[in-house]
Amino acid sequence: MKRVFSVENRMLVERYRQALEDAGIPCQLRNEFLGGGAGELPVNEVWPEIWVADEDEQRARTLLQELKAREADPGPDWTCPRCGETLGGQFDACWNCGALRTEE
Ligand SMILES: [Zn+2]
Structure with a gap:
């Protein structure tokens, strides 16, 4: 081991x-x-x-x-397509409204 x-x-x-x-x-x-x-x-x-x-x-x-x-290196920030919240690159879903990150 x-x-x-x-x-x-x-x-x-x-x-x-x-x-x-x-x-x-x-x-x-x-x-x-x-x-x-x-x-x-x-x-x-x-x-x-x-x-x-x-x-x-x-x-x-x-x-x-x-x-x-x-x-x-979580990547660039992204904007929630549903509510417009700005989110860090490490997140896969919006903490504000729960929308999933979409491919850009
Ligand atoms: Zn959102």
Whole structure:
């Protein structure tokens, strides 16, 4: 097994794990239950970690890099076709009226 990802944010770890499994890469989460005892240990030793099989490591790393790149660059703002609200590129639906983003 290889560790491919570790971050303090459990929501992020869970999201990335889901993305990997959606891509057909089985993952194992480690340290996910240790967060509460962080006082005694160096903080980054208890961050949740994603581990994958050795043969999946390269694919997993590539996929995670793509995910991170996408989050760092959410794309341009867009305007809701229904209510005219301006929305950030990371959103797929209007928070104001619930309309889905349409292809431009
Ligand atoms: Zn709207």
